[in-house]
Each structure stands twice: as C-alpha cells, then as structure tokens.
Amino acid sequence: MLRVAVLGAGRIGRIHAANAALCRDSKLVAVADPFGDNAAKLAAEWGCEASLDPSALLTRSDIDAVVIGTPTDTHVALTLEAVRNGKAVLCEKPIDLDLRKVDEAVAEIERLKGRVMVAFNRRFDPAAQAMRKGMDEGEIGDLRQVIISSRDPDFAPRAYLEHSGGIFRDMTIHDFDMARWLLGEEPVLVSATASRLIDPTLAEFGDFDTVMVNLQTASGRQCHINCCRTAAYGYDQRMEVFGSKGMLLNENLRATTLRRWSGGFTEAREPLLNFFLERYADAYRIEFEQFCGAVRNNGEMPVTVRDGRQALRLADAALEAALSGKTVRV
Ligand SMILES: NC(=O)c1ccc[n+]([C@@H]2O[C@H](COP(=O)([O-])OP(=O)(O)OC[C@H]3O[C@@H](n4cnc5c(N)ncnc54)[C@H](O)[C@@H]3O)[C@@H](O)[C@H]2O)c1
Known part of the structure; x- marks a missing residue:
C-alpha cells in the first residue's frame, strides 16, 4: 500500500x-x-x-x-x-x-x-487515451492538425483569478499540455490573440477572458486552441486530430445518451457535464492510479516536471505573442 x-x-x-x-x-x-x-x-x-x-x-x-x-x-x-x-x-x-x-x-x-x-489530468481522460491510442495505431496516418476547444461554464472566483497567473498559465496550460501530447513534437512557433469580451475589469491584473492560440512544430504540424472563461451552454471540452488517413473527434460528455424530440425541438440532448470536477472525475481517478503504479513499480512518471515546464513555456510565449502581436519562436 x-x-x-x-x-x-x-x-x-x-x-x-x-x-x-x-x-x-x-x-x-x-x-x-x-x-x-x-x-x-x-x-x-x-x-x-x-x-x-x-x-x-x-x-x-x-x-x-x-x-x-x-x-x-x-x-x-x-x-x-x-x-x-x-x-x-x-x-x-x-x-x-x-x-x-x-x-x-x-x-x-x-x-x-x-x-x-x-x-495534467486531461491526459488520463478515457476519451483522450482512446484518441492517443488510435493515433499510435496509425488510424489517422500522418498527423497534420490538432484542434482544441476549451471553454469554462463560468468564471472562477475573483480572489482565485487575481492570483491565478492569467488565463494562459492557469487555464490554457491544460491545453498546451494536450497539444504537446497529441502533436508528439515540441511546438516551435506560437501566435495568439487575447480579448476581454466579457469582463473588462480583468485589465486590473492584466488578464483576459477569451483567447486563441496557434502552434506549429518544426515539421509543420499545427495546433489551434481556443479558450473562453464562460460558455452559456456549459463546460465545453472538444478535441480533434486530423491526419493523412482520417480524423478522430472527441466530443463533450453528457450524463446520459438520451435524446429528445418534440414539436418544438429535435434531437435535444442532456446538458453538458457541469464542470471539471464532474467532466474529469474518471481522469483524476486514473491519474492518481497511474501515479500510484509508477511509484510502487519505480517506473517512469507518466507526466514529468519537464512536461510541466514546457507547458508553462508555451503559456508564457502565448502571452508574449498576444501582447506584442508577433509570432514567438520557442
Ligand atoms: N488539475 C486540475 O484540473 C485543477 C483544477 C483546479 C485547481 N487546480 C490547481 O490546484 C491548486 C489549488 O486549486 P484549488 O482550486 O483547489 O484552490 P482552493 O483555494 O480551492 O484550495 C486550496 C487549499 O489549499 C489550502 N492551503 C493554502 N496554503 C496551504 C499550504 N501551505 N499547505 C496546505 N494547504 C494550503 C487553502 O486553505 C485551501 O483550502 C492550484 O494550483 C490550481 O491551479 C488544478
């Protein structure tokens, strides 16, 4: 034990x-x-x-x-x-x-x-694992593009946001890790835009609520990430990987697979799982089990401190790109 x-x-x-x-x-x-x-x-x-x-x-x-x-x-x-x-x-x-x-x-x-x-719990989400496995088994051939949409249902508390380090380092950092993990190569070019479309007072501590990032690796593989601090319809977490032989698409999860038809709507589905604690419950559990297994077997850590460092480097580069309006080489 x-x-x-x-x-x-x-x-x-x-x-x-x-x-x-x-x-x-x-x-x-x-x-x-x-x-x-x-x-x-x-x-x-x-x-x-x-x-x-x-x-x-x-x-x-x-x-x-x-x-x-x-x-x-x-x-x-x-x-x-x-x-x-x-x-x-x-x-x-x-x-x-x-x-x-x-x-x-x-x-x-x-x-x-x-x-x-x-x-970085999202790597352990069963759908993300299935996506990575499909890529490793050659399902989509040579990877060309990764698309990540990552939108929160609502803002974290103001007191948290003020010390969070900003949207790129606190929120998009998960997506930078997913991008590296899916691209299988380090991004070398980073461009980004950042807006305050929802809460202009975020300017008081230099933060933004709506951002878009483009990454490119040395071989030319591309990744697009879009993040927003609020989404009226809930916690929106989708990923797509596109390659020479096909595409894998990871859609949002719902509590059940039920769909409803009536006079006023067709194919209405359950609401999206509320937020990260629900959406990634399995991922957190599997993350801990993998940690436990690596420690007990003296194996390699499934996510290393170097991975943590690289994700932060991309977050810093994205902020620099958004503020300068220039593509940043990392
Ligand atoms: N992986 C994820 O999905 C995920 C989600 C949320 C938060 N986080 C990260 O987890 C960390 C905590 O975030 P949170 O949302 O749980 O914050 P939180 O404010 O809800 O909880 C932090 C807790 O730590 C306690 N604390 C403060 N200083 C301490 C110390 N020196 N020793 C022990 N406890 C101390 C506080 O009293 C508080 O109870 C942050 O770094 C955040 O980025 C990760």
Whole structure:
C-alpha cells in the first residue's frame, strides 16, 4: 500500500483525497491545510488524520507520497521539501507561474532524483487515451492538425483569478499540455490573440477572458486552441486530430445518451457535464492510479516536471505573442 498525504483541502484537494482513499493500492493517511477547519472536515469524511501543518507530514516515516493541491505559489517549496524528505509527489499544475523558478526547481528535483509527477489530468481522460491510442495505431496516418476547444461554464472566483497567473498559465496550460501530447513534437512557433469580451475589469491584473492560440512544430504540424472563461451552454471540452488517413473527434460528455424530440425541438440532448470536477472525475481517478503504479513499480512518471515546464513555456510565449502581436519562436 502506498501511504499518502494530501496537502490542501480545497476544490482539487478534495478530489485527490477521495481518490487516494478509494484506490485499492493506496491508503490516505492524512490531509493538511493550515486554514480553518478545512483539513478537519475533509479528514472526517475519509477517516484519516487532519493536520494544520503540511511540513510536519513531510518528515513522517509512515507517509510515502504526497499530493500537492495547494495554491500555485506554494507548489515549488512544498515539492522540494517533500523530495528532500524522500517522498514521491503528485503536484498540481502549474508548477509555478515563474519560468525561472520552475527551471531551478526542475534542476534540483532531477539532481535529487526526485519522483515527481505533474497533474495534467486531461491526459488520463478515457476519451483522450482512446484518441492517443488510435493515433499510435496509425488510424489517422500522418498527423497534420490538432484542434482544441476549451471553454469554462463560468468564471472562477475573483480572489482565485487575481492570483491565478492569467488565463494562459492557469487555464490554457491544460491545453498546451494536450497539444504537446497529441502533436508528439515540441511546438516551435506560437501566435495568439487575447480579448476581454466579457469582463473588462480583468485589465486590473492584466488578464483576459477569451483567447486563441496557434502552434506549429518544426515539421509543420499545427495546433489551434481556443479558450473562453464562460460558455452559456456549459463546460465545453472538444478535441480533434486530423491526419493523412482520417480524423478522430472527441466530443463533450453528457450524463446520459438520451435524446429528445418534440414539436418544438429535435434531437435535444442532456446538458453538458457541469464542470471539471464532474467532466474529469474518471481522469483524476486514473491519474492518481497511474501515479500510484509508477511509484510502487519505480517506473517512469507518466507526466514529468519537464512536461510541466514546457507547458508553462508555451503559456508564457502565448502571452508574449498576444501582447506584442508577433509570432514567438520557442
Ligand atoms: N488539475 C486540475 O484540473 C485543477 C483544477 C483546479 C485547481 N487546480 C490547481 O490546484 C491548486 C489549488 O486549486 P484549488 O482550486 O483547489 O484552490 P482552493 O483555494 O480551492 O484550495 C486550496 C487549499 O489549499 C489550502 N492551503 C493554502 N496554503 C496551504 C499550504 N501551505 N499547505 C496546505 N494547504 C494550503 C487553502 O486553505 C485551501 O483550502 C492550484 O494550483 C490550481 O491551479 C488544478
């Protein structure tokens, strides 16, 4: 059994705690959160220990691995502390908002031979896995284009947005990771546009609500990403890969496959799954299981800190491209 502690008992920490408690190869030992009764409440749900002191858990010999679901500006310090104490780490995205800090952390983690996985959960979505498998088996032939649409149903809380690092580093970073994973090559050219069509006050902290990005790899493969902070019809997550022999299309998920016909409409379907906690529930579970398996078997981490670094590099390049109006070479 992998003995696990979860740091941070907020939105994502709750998901990781449930997965660590329910996975048959792991045991949730403790959750830590320094604020209020967040840790106590979550620990009570799963019958584990609660702590107000994350660092205290990192030195314990009865904990093998930690999941870091704390605010982004705490990830590097907690990850390095955990690695120095010999713990395996599943760290939420992004590793940090500052590329230089991320580069230093990656170098230190690699020097210490730390076992760290970055939590890009969308790679573990069963539909995304099926898409990757189809591509690997040659279904679409030579890949030409990847199209990703990624729209949230509504804004995250203002307090979160103000410290999120902006739409490219906080939200589109998932899509940059998917783009790299699907393209199978590093993008070398980045162009982007960014608008405030919904909330002009985002300018107060330099953020945007509606963005489009184009990526191109050295061999010429292309990827288009479009992101928006709100969508009237719900959480919109679609992907398309197009190649010399065909196309694979990953559409939105609904609670059921039911379709309805009446005098006023035809083929009406169930609403889209509400938001990331529902849409990617399986992905978070499989992500944790893969982490657990890699740690137990001493195998390669399914998503590395280098992957985390590269996604942030693309986010920075997209922001630079949007602000300058010029294509950025990475
Ligand atoms: N992979 C995904 O789909 C996904 C989704 C949401 C958030 N995230 C990432 O997860 C992180 C947390 O986001 P969230 O939405 O859960 O935030 P949140 O504000 O809901 O939760 C963060 C929790 O961490 C606690 N905390 C603060 N400092 C701490 C510390 N030093 N040690 C332990 N706990 C601490 C807070 O009290 C809070 O309960 C962010 O980095 C975010 O980018 C990832």
